[in-house]
Amino acid sequence: MQIIQSSLNDEFRDKVRAWLHSNVPKEQRPKRGRAMREFDTQWQRTQFEAGWAGLAWPREYGGQGFSLIQQMIWMQEYALAGAPAGGAMFVATTHAGPTLITHGTEAQKAFHLPKILSGESVWCQGFSEPGAGSDLAGLSTKAQIDGEYLVINGSKIWTSYAKVADYQELLVRTDPQSSRHKGISWVICDMHAPGISVRPIMSMSGLDTFCEVFYDDVRIPLDRVVGELNNGWRIAMTTLGFERGTATIAHQIELSRTVDALLEIAKKADSSGTGETPIDDTSVAAELAVLRAEVATLRSMTSLTISRNLHQDVPGPEGAIVALFFCELARRVYAMAITLLGPIGLERDTNGRDWPLEYLEAYKWAIGGGTSEIRRNLIAERVLGLPK
Amino acid sequence: MIIDLSPTEDQAMIRTSVADLLDSVLPLDRLLKDHNHLASAELSSWSSFADQGLFGLAIDTESGGTGYSIAEQVVVCNEFGRHLVSPITMATMLATQLAVRAGLTDVVRSLIGGDKRAAFANPVANIDYNAGGTAEVQVIDGTGADYIILIDEERALLFNGNACEFLRSVPAIDETINIDRLGLPLDQTLVHSKDDLSTCRHHTLMLAAYLLGMAEVTRNMAVDYARIREQFGQPIGKFQAVKHICADMAVRAEAALAQTFYAATLASVDHPNGDSEAASARLIASRAALDNARANIQVHGGMGFSAECTAHFFLKRAHIITALNAAPLAAQSKILADLEPLS
Ligand SMILES: Cc1cc2nc3c(=O)[nH]c(=O)nc-3n(C[C@H](O)[C@H](O)[C@H](O)COP(=O)(O)OP(=O)(O)OC[C@H]3O[C@@H](n4cnc5c(N)ncnc54)[C@H](O)[C@@H]3O)c2cc1C
Numbered sequence: 019m020q021i022i023q024s025s026l027n028d029e030f031r032d033k034v035r036a037w038l039h040s041n042v043p044k045e046q047r048p049k050r051g052r053a054m055r056e057f058d059t060q061w062q063r064t065q066f067e068a069g070w071a072g073l074a075w076p077r078e079y080g081g082q083g084f085s086l087i088q089q090m091i092w093m094q095e096y097a098l099a100g101a102p103a104g105g106a107m108f109v110a111t112t113h114a115g116p117t118l119i120t121h122g123t124e125a126q127k128a129f130h131l132p133k134i135l136s137g138e139s140v141w142c143q144g145f146s147e148p149g150a151g152s153d154l155a156g157l158s159t160k161a162q163i164d165g166e167y168l169v170i171n172g173s174k175i176w177t178s179y180a181k182v183a184d185y186q187e188l189l190v191r192t193d194p195q196s197s198r199h200k201g202i203s204w205v206i207c208d209m210h211a212p213g214i215s216v217r218p219i220m221s222m223s224g225l226d227t228f229c230e231v232f233y234d235d236v237r238i239p240l241d242r243v244v245g246e247l248n249n250g251w252r253i254a255m256t257t258l259g260f261e262r263g264t265a266t267i268a269h270q271i272e273l274s275r276t277v278d279a280l281l282e283i284a285k286k287a288d289s290s291g292t293g294e295t296p297i298d299d300t301s302v303a304a305e306l307a308v309l310r311a312e313v314a315t316l317r318s319m320t321s322l323t324i325s326r327n328l329h330q331d332v333p334g335p336e337g338a339i340v341a342l343f344f345c346e347l348a349r350r351v352y353a354m355a356i357t358l359l360g361p362i363g364l365e366r367d368t369n370g371r372d373w374p375l376e377y378l379e380a381y382k383w384a385i386g387g388g389t390s391e392i393r394r395n396l397i398a399e400r401v402l403g404l405p406k
Numbered sequence: 407m408i409i410d411l412s413p414t415e416d417q418a419m420i421r422t423s424v425a426d427l428l429d430s431v432l433p434l435d436r437l438l439k440d441h442n443h444l445a446s447a448e449l450s451s452w453s454s455f456a457d458q459g460l461f462g463l464a465i466d467t468e469s470g471g472t473g474y475s476i477a478e479q480v481v482v483c484n485e486f487g488r489h490l491v492s493p494i495t496m497a498t499m500l501a502t503q504l505a506v507r508a509g510l511t512d513v514v515r516s517l518i519g520g521d522k523r524a525a526f527a528n529p530v531a532n533i534d535y536n537a538g539g540t541a542e543v544q545v546i547d548g549t550g551a552d553y554i555i556l557i558d559e560e561r562a563l564l565f566n567g568n569a570c571e572f573l574r575s576v577p578a579i580d581e582t583i584n585i586d587r588l589g590l591p592l593d594q595t596l597v598h599s600k601d602d603l604s605t606c607r608h609h610t611l612m613l614a615a616y617l618l619g620m621a622e623v624t625r626n627m628a629v630d631y632a633r634i635r636e637q638f639g640q641p642i643g644k645f646q647a648v649k650h651i652c653a654d655m656a657v658r659a660e661a662a663l664a665q666t667f668y669a670a671t672l673a674s675v676d677h678p679n680g681d682s683e684a685a686s687a688r689l690i691a692s693r694a695a696l697d698n699a700r701a702n703i704q705v706h707g708g709m710g711f712s713a714e715c716t717a718h719f720f721l722k723r724a725h726i727i728t729a730l731n732a733a734p735l736a737a738q739s740k741i742l743a744d745l746e747p748l749s
Contacts, residue, residue: 019409019411019412019413019414019417019477019481019667019670019671020407020409020410020414020477020671020673021409021410021671022408022409022410023657027408074678078637082436087408090408093610098747131643135611192461200545217464254533280572281742297742303738304734306742307738307742308689310741310742311665311689311690311741312661312690313516314665314668314683314686315664315686318411318661318664318665318667318668318669319660319661319664319665319669320410321409321664321666322411322663322668324661325409325410325412328410328411328412329412339656339660342653342657343657343660343661392652393653394649394650394653395646395649395650395652395653395655397652397653398643398649398650398652398653398656399649401656402625402653402656403633404629404641404643404644404648404649404652405633405641405643405644
């Protein structure tokens with residue numbers, strides 16, 4: 019337990035802050051369609067041109083090769099400056115790029131990495147299927163080898179940004195005799211290839227970011243396989259190892275600001291003219307205090323994860339603990355918002371903030387990227403060592 | 407602000423040496439044998455604690471202390487919680503701090519040296535400090551204590567033990583703790599400090615660290631038991647219902663650890679957010695200690711309900727420490743206070 023003082027870090031922070039201050043887009047991020055894609059890729063390009071793309075990527079691949087502490091400073095300042103989340107660029111910059119760097123061929127790296135950094139190509143992640151969600155190893159989208167090609171048939175579901183993506187990290191079963199983790203391959207799929215159709219799915223929050231993707235005899239050259247054929251499970255699992263604890267920083271800062279906003283709301287007198295404020299209700303004050311303490315704790319847990327990773331090369335499974343704490347907390351913070359706002363909380367876009375959207379969106383964290391139950395299994399088995 | 411929450415070399419060393427000492431002189435199963443009447447086990451090892459410098463850990467060397475900060479003190483209190491050590495140890499550490507502030511050199515020397523000890527007073531009703539007279543309090547393991555320390559969110563008072571009026575002994579929820587009712591003479595304080603916020607903050611953090619220790623041990627106990635206890639032909643830890651209880655215990659312990667250590671690091675440099683962060687730490691750690699104690703009893707089944715297993719001691723002690731000098735409203739307003747941006 020100690021404060022790390024370094025004038026180099028302070029200088030770096032000042033530099034980051036100044037750059038973000040004058041470059042973060044002022045306009046609202048469009049939530050749908052081509053406009054959303056344009057916005058996200060343009061923001062990536064802006065960062066790229068100023069030398070801020072690929073923070074964690076090695077320099078030889080055009081990244082910045084920043085230390086973990088520098089990445090953390092960037093993420094903190096990024097969130098504090100209100101910079102937009104990666105959005106459509108998220109999979110490319112945090113999953114596809116690092117996976118190619120670790121497992122890709124020279125040709126794959128040379129072709130894709132520059133396009134990702136500059137915001138030229140958008141990627142999506144085609145892992146989940148109608149029959150394979152939490153149990154990803156049960157996936158059944160088929161890839162038959164036909165000469166120099168793989169021929170894909172099947173479907174993926176919940177694929178975020180599939181509608182606007184150029185490429186997809188696609189997990190397919192290349193060995194028809196295989197089951198479970200064996201016989202799966204990780205393939206770069208061109209989303210513009212013939213035979214692909216994409217159906218956006220409306221979510222409960224009213225956004226149609228995720229999609230169902232159908233593959234009808236889609237031909238993918240064999241040299242698009244990343245790692246070896248039938249080795250895709252291992253490739254997919256290494257993606258998890260790229261996360262060194264900085265991912266929750268943005269969420270944590272956003273939640274903390276939301277709780278502060280709720281506090282402000284609770285201190286304002288209501289319109290009844292009695293002069294009473296919601297925070298005079300001791301149960302409201304108590305609940306807000308718990309949430310404030312919990313968002314502070316989320317910040318501390320993030321700091322703890324990063325601290326551990328400062329002293330170890332491979333991130334441990336404890337990251338699942340912070341993830342679980344975050345998604346359960348996020349839901350409660352926004353639920354409190356809706357309760358506290360009363361009738362106004364039922365209206366969208368009142369007071370410049372779409373509380374219902376934020377509230378409804380908060381349900382996704384405990385599902386996407388591993389449900390809370392799956393995270394509990396992981397914590398029990400991998401962190402605590404309980405029997406499978 | 408960038409904080410490395412991993413232990414420094416000194417902190418790791420302090421933890422190991424305190425843990426080793428406590429493992430040998432205060433193993434948990436001591437509580438099953440005799441109910442630690444009047445903190446007898448602690449008192450018979452008092453001089454070893456003093457020899458390790460525990461009572462003057464966060465006191466500067468000019469005043470006879472070891473010269474560490476609250477961060478190291480929190481590490482020690484964390485071990486106290488893991489071993490359910492009597493709170494008189496923490497009371498004595500804080501009494502030393504108060505005596506240093508008040509310039510009571512003899513008192514400081516005798517506390518650090520292990521010749522004298524203090525105990526916590528816990529008010530049973532709101533105290534009107536302006537009214538004078540006597541205030542009725544509970545004292546925790548305070549029989550024979552040389553000093554009584556009363557501390558809340560904004561003030562700290564130290565009394566001579568023999569200036570206090572013994573009223574009666576009362577059986578406590580925790581049979582390993584003695585509670586006496588005493589009358590404190592409000593106009594006969596040794597120290598009455600109204601703005602010694604750092605001592606108040608340290609008190610809050612030390613209790614948080616103690617509660618954290620309990621949350622960690624109960625998590626470990628539940629996991630260990632879930633691995634070996636078999637029902638339906640398999641370890642109960644294979645059942646998802648049990649797994650998820652354990653996973654939630656791990657989340658609560660990790661949360662308490664992160665927040666307590668973070669807040670202690672801020673407190674060690676007197677950061678303006680220190681009070682708020684410390685109050686958050688105590689809140690989170692109290693919930694972790696109580697909820698983990700309850701979950702641990704459940705995972706142990708009938709054994710958990712029996713007095714022959716140590717599980718119940720953690721529940722009882724968690725209630726004692728959670729209620730000790732607790733001022734929920736004051737803590738709440740600290741947590742809700744305006745904060746400085748941290749970076
Ligand atoms: C907003 C959002 C974006 C997403 N984006 C993508 C994407 O870009 N690419 C992609 O590939 N996928 C994506 N997903 C899919 C996501 O990964 C899956 O939804 C998730 O893995 C859960 O799978 P499922 O939906 O099939 O639920 P199921 O696995 O069917 O789960 C249903 C319920 O059963 C429980 N359950 C299942 N197995 C167990 C078990 N072993 N023990 C205990 N409980 C269990 C679950 O916890 C859950 O409560 C996204 C999902 C969301 C919500």
